[in-house]
Amino acid sequence: MDVHELGMLRPLALAMAVVGGLLGLCVAVAVGSIGGQRIGPGTTASATCAGPALLALAVGVATRTSWREFLRPRTTGHLLVVDPDSLAVEQTVAPPERCAYARTAMAPAGLDAEMAADRTGAAPADEWLVLAGDERIMRWRYRAGRLTYDASWTERYRHWGDGSFPGTGPCVYRQVVYYTDNTFPVGLTGGYRLFRKPLAGGLNQTSAELSGDEPGFMFFAVVVSPVRGDILVWDTAQGFLEARGLSDLERRWRVVIRNSDCVAVAADRDHVYVTDHDAPLSLRAWMATVSSRPRWPAIQKAFVVLDAATGQERLRVPLGAGSPVASMIVPGSDDDVFIATRAALVRVHQVPA
Numbered sequence: 001m002d003v004h005e006l007g008m009l010r011p012l013a014l015a016m017a018v019v020g021g022l023l024g025l026c027v028a029v030a031v032g033s034i035g036g037q038r039i040g041p042g043t044t045a046s047a048t049c050a051g052p053a054l055l056a057l058a059v060g061v062a063t064r065t066s067w068r069e070f071l072r073p074r075t076t077g078h079l080l081v082v083d084p085d086s087l088a089v090e091q092t093v094a095p096p097e098r099c100a101y102a103r104t105a106m107a108p109a110g111l112d113a114e115m116a117a118d119r120t121g122a123a124p125a126d127e128w129l130v131l132a133g134d135e136r137i138m139r140w141r142y143r144a145g146r147l148t149y150d151a152s153w154t155e156r157y158r159h160w161g162d163g164s165f166p167g168t169g170p171c172v173y174r175q176v177v178y179y180t181d182n183t184f185p186v187g188l189t190g191g192y193r194l195f196r197k198p199l200a201g202g203l204n205q206t207s208a209e210l211s212g213d214e215p216g217f218m219f220f221a222v223v224v225s226p227v228r229g230d231i232l233v234w235d236t237a238q239g240f241l242e243a244r245g246l247s248d249l250e251r252r253w254r255v256v257i258r259n260s261d262c263v264a265v266a267a268d269r270d271h272v273y274v275t276d277h278d279a280p281l282s283l284r285a286w287m288a289t290v291s292s293r294p295r296w297p298a299i300q301k302a303f304v305v306l307d308a309a310t311g312q313e314r315l316r317v318p319l320g321a322g323s324p325v326a327s328m329i330v331p332g333s334d335d336d337v338f339i340a341t342r343a344a345l346v347r348v349h350q351v352p353a
């Protein structure tokens with residue numbers, strides 16, 4: 001087992017750490033413009049491909065403002081349909097509520113013939129854009145280069161002031177949307193929920209409580225384990241990772257592990273790739289460790305391979321001191337895995353089958 005720190009690639013490591021998982025989305029603080037519309041400092045933006053176009057979500061948040069205004073500003077942001085070549089804005093859509101963290105996902109609308117014909121009215125070429133707003137999960141139909149809001153599918157998952165925080169990135173698998181609340185450890189008083197909402201019209205979402213009365217959160221998005229038929233979800237505050245059934249959200253297994261990174265699944269190997277660290281286990285401690293000046297610079301971080309069927313630990317590789325900074329875990333094509341630490345991009349080579 002070889003571990004290499006690619007120090008010369010530190011900008012890439014930091015980009016992985018900041019941009020993060022979100023299942024292929026690009027989420028960052030952006031400066032620039034799209035089709036003449038400025039995407040300025042303090043703006044959260046995401047983009048994903050839909051057919052020949054680029055769908056972008058830009059949420060404006062003033063940079064010089066109070067935490068109260070940041071957490072609940074008066075601006076709502078806009079969904080943009082953008083030409084990927086010219087970056088000309090073809091359509092601008094105002095969501096019905098603020099979507100502060102630009103959490104989006106795309107899914108084919110016509111994958112299931114019965115659903116397409118009878119329940120949603122969607123043609124096979126249609127796609128759904130799913131967006132987690134600050135209080136509701138929403139979707140738009142993307143057809144012929146245009147977005148149309150589907151108000152009938154929208155469903156509330158939280159209320160302001162209820163001790164929760166806006167949701168994580170939605171994950172769509174086999175026409176079902178999975179996501180959690182609490183994408184950031186701010187204002188939490190207890191509870192942490194996993195949601196399941198079918199894309200088929202008229203079906204309400206179900207949920208499972210993950211942390212009881214204790215506050216919990218995760219920064220990225222839940223991950224599907226397709227061979228095992230599980231959805232993987234973790235709690236960075238309480239220090240655990242769970243596999244739950246895709247259809248019933250019942251717990252299959254749970255492991256105690258302090259993961260701050262975006263979990264990856266190597267389905268062909270029956271592997272789950274996570275990290276572990278030895279920082280104090282609390283919301284305040286996590287905030288301190290991922291800040292620009294971490295309080296505990298000697299924190300030890302490790303790369304861990306779990307069995308996808310049981311959660312049993314198969315391999316642990318120390319990555320050295322640094323921080324549990326939230327980053328991506330990216331499986332490579334040569335029996336290797338790439339992980340970002342605060343100081344470098346790390347390559348773990350010869351990961352066993």
